[in-house]
Amino acid sequence: MSDQNTAYQGKTHGVVVGVDGSKRSLAAATWALREAERTHRPLTLISVYSLPMFPSMVMDSAGGSEHDNALADSARKILEATAEKLGPTDVEIRAATELGDPATVLVDYSEHADLLVAGPRGRGGFLGLLVGSVSRGLPARAKCPVALVPKGAEESRAGTDAPVVVGADGSRQARLAMLRAGEEAMNRGTWVRLVTAMAPVSPAVEWLPAPVDENALLEELREKMEYGRNWLQHHFPQLRIEAEVVDGVPVDVMVKESETARLVVVGTRGLGGFTGALLGSTSQGIVSHAKGPVLVVPAYDDPRLEDRTDFGPTLDEHKDKRPDHS
Numbered sequence: 001m002s003d004q005n006t007a008y009q010g011k012t013h014g015v016v017v018g019v020d021g022s023k024r025s026l027a028a029a030t031w032a033l034r035e036a037e038r039t040h041r042p043l044t045l046i047s048v049y050s051l052p053m054f055p056s057m058v059m060d061s062a063g064g065s066e067h068d069n070a071l072a073d074s075a076r077k078i079l080e081a082t083a084e085k086l087g088p089t090d091v092e093i094r095a096a097t098e099l100g101d102p103a104t105v106l107v108d109y110s111e112h113a114d115l116l117v118a119g120p121r122g123r124g125g126f127l128g129l130l131v132g133s134v135s136r137g138l139p140a141r142a143k144c145p146v147a148l149v150p151k152g153a154e155e156s157r158a159g160t161d162a163p164v165v166v167g168a169d170g171s172r173q174a175r176l177a178m179l180r181a182g183e184e185a186m187n188r189g190t191w192v193r194l195v196t197a198m199a200p201v202s203p204a205v206e207w208l209p210a211p212v213d214e215n216a217l218l219e220e221l222r223e224k225m226e227y228g229r230n231w232l233q234h235h236f237p238q239l240r241i242e243a244e245v246v247d248g249v250p251v252d253v254m255v256k257e258s259e260t261a262r263l264v265v266v267g268t269r270g271l272g273g274f275t276g277a278l279l280g281s282t283s284q285g286i287v288s289h290a291k292g293p294v295l296v297v298p299a300y301d302d303p304r305l306e307d308r309t310d311f312g313p314t315l316d317e318h319k320d321k322r323p324d325h326s
Helices: 023-039 061-086 102-110 133-141 172-188 214-235 250-258 281-289 303-311 315-321
Strands: 014-018 043-049 093-099 113-118 146-148 164-167 192-198 241-247 263-267 294-297
Touching: 014 023, 014 102, 023 043, 023 061, 023 113, 023 146, 023 172, 043 061, 043 102, 061 093, 102 113, 102 133, 133 146, 164 172, 164 250, 172 192, 172 214, 172 263, 172 294, 172 303, 192 214, 192 250, 214 241, 214 303, 214 315, 250 263, 250 281, 281 294
Parallel strands: 014 043, 014 113, 043 093, 113 146, 164 192, 164 263, 192 241, 263 294
Antiparallel strands: 146 294
């Protein structure tokens, strides 16, 4: 295991994972290793430590340096223990100890990474705030896709017929997620399941301009989901792709899908169906409660988006016809 204490060495960091010695971070590292093996990329393990705040009058420079060294040594031991637990592999494993804020360090590494992996919770050292401020900010700020892997999800569903599931709502970010889901499914030798949720509409919702014919809305959603499926199929002609409109609240629907999916893919922002702002309740709920890994795809330019309307109307036209549950 090589020691890489400088963030940028002119080479890609490959698959990057943050570790803190917790079981959840080990689960994330195990999943990250399998991704590195599958994609033939290096694995970079990162342990971040922060200096506690002490009044300057009780902490001289010598004492501070000694304390700093002890924390850095503890971080290095966490890296060594994690690498040992991962076991033998042909993947190049790199290790980096960093002083600073965990989310900021991960975002910095994401500039030169193919994939960033983290557990949604930790013991409070590195990943302790991932359900709070870090998980809210990290996927939206990262420069590469972010995989959030809950404990237990390191057990691969490879070899089964489990699909890559992607939430579709017609937004640009959802379409980027659909494209990434297609790539992930091709690389894994599986298929794609497109899902959109149609939340129940209560007749007591007074702000609706007119009574909603739910059956007609359902049929229209299905038709436009099929247009989206045809568009994705055009870009992945060899791939099996299925689409379904599911009754239910988006968070509940996607969490249920995560129980059997190989991977769940969402975008950072959307229309409130599945990828409605990651900082909102929908995506945060998915990340917090998913039973399997969730891949969050950042915004980027993709020329394949330009021909979507060639295949028919999009789901975003339903924005004003259904309530926003994000």
